[in-house]
Amino acid sequence: MAGEDANVSGMAGRYATALFELALEQKSVDAVQADLDNFAKLIADNPDLGRLVRSPVFSSDDQTKAVTAVLAKAGIGGLAGNFIRLAAQNRRLFAVGDMVRGFAALAAKQRGEASATVTVAEPLSEQHLASLKDALNSVTGKDVTLNVKVDPAIIGGLIVKVGSRMVDTSLRTKLNAMKHAMKEVG
DSSP: OGGGOGGGOHHHHHHHHHHHHHHHHTTOHHHHHHHHHHHHHHHHHOHHHHHHHHOSSSOHHHHHHHHHHHHHHHTOOHHHHHHHHHHHHTTOGGGHHHHHHHHHHHHHHHTTEEEEEEEESSOOOHHHHHHHHHHHHHHHSSEEEEEEEEOGGGOSSEEEEETTEEEEOOHHHHHHHHHHHHHHHO
8 A cells, every 4th residue: 555655755754654554543633633732842942852852862762762752742652752772772863753744644545535736826716725625535536635836937837736736727837938938939
């Protein structure tokens, strides 16, 4: 199952797949995902914890002790807590972000969900977001979760990425295509 998804490849993918299979076996996928998301948020919100996780300077024992204290304070235990401590013991804590993303991708796939990244020039209204989500749901046949990014550099239009497929209808791309076509003519 995991080999089909490019988002769960490599070392982080193997860890995420192993955790997902254990969580599936114990019927605790949602609880494990909630704990992993909570830990990822802690890393994002705390620069010191981020340095601890990414730095090769700290020993495995130091990382394990620190992570154990953070997990206890955050109330993260069970399978997710054991998994994070194992990653620290194996000197793989630097890849925990990729592991969390890989686990989330496997969980979403198991639930029949897909994720789409949508880049727009300015924020979309709730009505436009709902229309876009409905259109993507009908095209993919899955429940699509939207991750919207605002990038004024695209000038207008949309760039939509779902899995390995991408549709770029941005004005920037169209203007660049016209510029290249004009160079060929002149």
